Amino acid sequence: EAQVTQNPRYLITVTGKKLTVTCSQNMNHEYMSWYRQDPGLGLRQIYYSMNVEVTDKGDVPEGYKVSRKEKRNFPLILESPSPNQTSLYFCASRPDRGVTEAFFGQGTRLTVV
């Protein structure tokens, strides 16, 4: 089954404790991205990657890191999480840019206390 898989689905952590949210897709898509969803703000792009070893900042990249060492994986790293990073996070993949739609993971609900 074609899918985007995120782990974990739920995470509660403390301020400053490094964490990684994993994302994997099995559709051989070149393009992957991370979004955060906050009430009243919709989805905002954090980082994106157009291919292996190619990443770039989205609209809200501060406090986040990503890497793309393999085509299928695109982990999101929070080196020192803060409470304002409490949010719902989505990983998405697309075959390429332009006309193609994005396929989304199930989401990761992160709470930083």
Add this chain to the structure above:
Amino acid sequence: AQSVTQLGSHVSVSEGALVLLRCNYSSSVPPYLFWYVQYPNQGLQLLLKYTSAATLVKGINGFEAEFKKSETSFHLTKPSAHMSDAAEYFCAVSDKDKIIFGKGTRLHILP
């Protein structure tokens, strides 16, 4: 830069009534437009997309949307609402390196 605006953060309709969710876009080039639906505790699922092949686009679950260039609109409709349609709906536009989402409209279905 391209953008989308969704009118109404909450919309309530009675079961069996027409559903109309409004979306206006801003684009200097022919846009690629999408509607996504998010059910509680789930990710986003594509309802339909406009890619300039036809102005009236039919999607899943009985939804459709009409692209109107003169009005820069891409409103989502469904003739008869069902309780299972209660969800949050996002209009989106493809802008080179990203898909830009509207702020979402939560659809409530009244029995």
